[in-house]
Amino acid sequence: MERPLPISPYAEPFYADATPTGADGQRIGVLLSHGFTGSPASMVPWGKHLAGLGYGVAVPRLPGHGTTWQELNKCRWADWYGEVQRAFDKLGANCDQVVVGGLSMGAGLVLQLAADRGRDVAGIVVVNPAVHTQRKDVLALPVLQHVVGSFPGIANDIKKPDVEEHGYTRTPLKAARSMMLGWKQVRADLPKVTSPLLMFRSAEDHVVDPSSGRIILASVSSRDLTERILEHSYHVATLDNDASVILEESADFVRRVTGT
Template identity: 85%
Template sequence: MSISPIAEPFYADARPIGPDGRRIGVLLSHGFTGCPASMVPWGRHLAGLGYAVAVPRLPGHGTSWQELNKCRWADWYGEIQRAFDKLTANCDQVVVGGLSMGGGLALRLAADRGRDVAGIVLVNPAVHTERKDVLALPVLQHVIPSLPGIANDIKKPGVEEHGYDRTPLKAARSMLAGWKQVRADLPKVTSPLLMFRSAEDHVVDPSSGQIILTSVSSRDLTERILEDSFHVATLDNDAPMIFEESAEFVRRVTGP
């Protein structure tokens, strides 16, 4: 299956930071039906500051929604784990972040890897939904392969997320099952956490943010409301704020 050029992953090596020459890594994960294009501008900003950056392409993304329908939560999480392991092998500390489902994957990693995760940055993370139509997914996934897509929820005119125009249902069902385990293990998350949440989001409802904030065990916990962006805030009007404040967060939590 050919990969769209816009969906290629992004990697950057670290430069030694500070008098002790520390190397800091940041792992960023895109969301469900999206691709690395939604995270690369953020990754380039952090790379410009000297951080090692990994923006992997999750399996089934950047190809076709039919290909994604063959993939499951374990495939996406496995890719995140591999990228994290590569960063930890070459860096002194690693911060993880994610958009939407990527945020759920980052939380899963933080729950599993504990102190190996120096910090977590989330943008409109998804771990739950109050939509009632998802209750039909166990049956509906066997009747029709997809529903209309959720991509391009962006307020800024002329910006393209490069996501799928269809939502594959078997893959979506697996994502919801993955969320259930993430929610159960949120109390295991102790890393410093910075969450950006859009005031108006047409993809992820506020329940995810509320569950995360009230369930994690992180003592260093900050929520920032984005007033001028929709769901894909990493490409929207508030992107500069996300880039700058996340860079300051990384600097702070990985300081000597």
């Protein structure tokens, strides 16, 4: 039996219990999912901000993350989605309403959750969501994944100096291929998404191209739909110059959609 790999101290998940908020004393939960090859470190400051407002918060560590890229290469979309589902169900068991949020691949995961869980999701906040790519080199992934273990990493696309995402320096190709296959299902199910949606998108992003945002905005059935362009951040905007914008406006969004 293989011994579990040690987890980076920066990749520890974060959880906080909800306290009653609003005139009716509701308990509100927020699930935040990090992205591909990243770690909870990219979401914990956001989660701590919301926890400080009394919300229950779950920032899970997706399988294969925070250890080694080789371990991530053994994981698949179903593993990551399963972890997000478990975190959502745990929040739902202790909260009256749950809002979901995600960065990059994490945004794709929570959009799938919103499509599957319908009215159980009170609202959705996505940051530089990834559900599609225009890169032509990914067309070779079905073959390359059996020949090459990894490509150079995509971590630390951050405009703010001296900020570290604590992601992998390599991109595992089998896992990347699985992620992109998962995107197909997300895109097919986007019309099922009806929850209020707030999208933050960086004007300059070197990891995810604008096609994902366009597809999401054109496909979801949400009537309450807002896109916010971030002018001073790159891909990992949750740690970048516009982080305060995300924290403050997402908190306002949670209050509004939950009626608290």
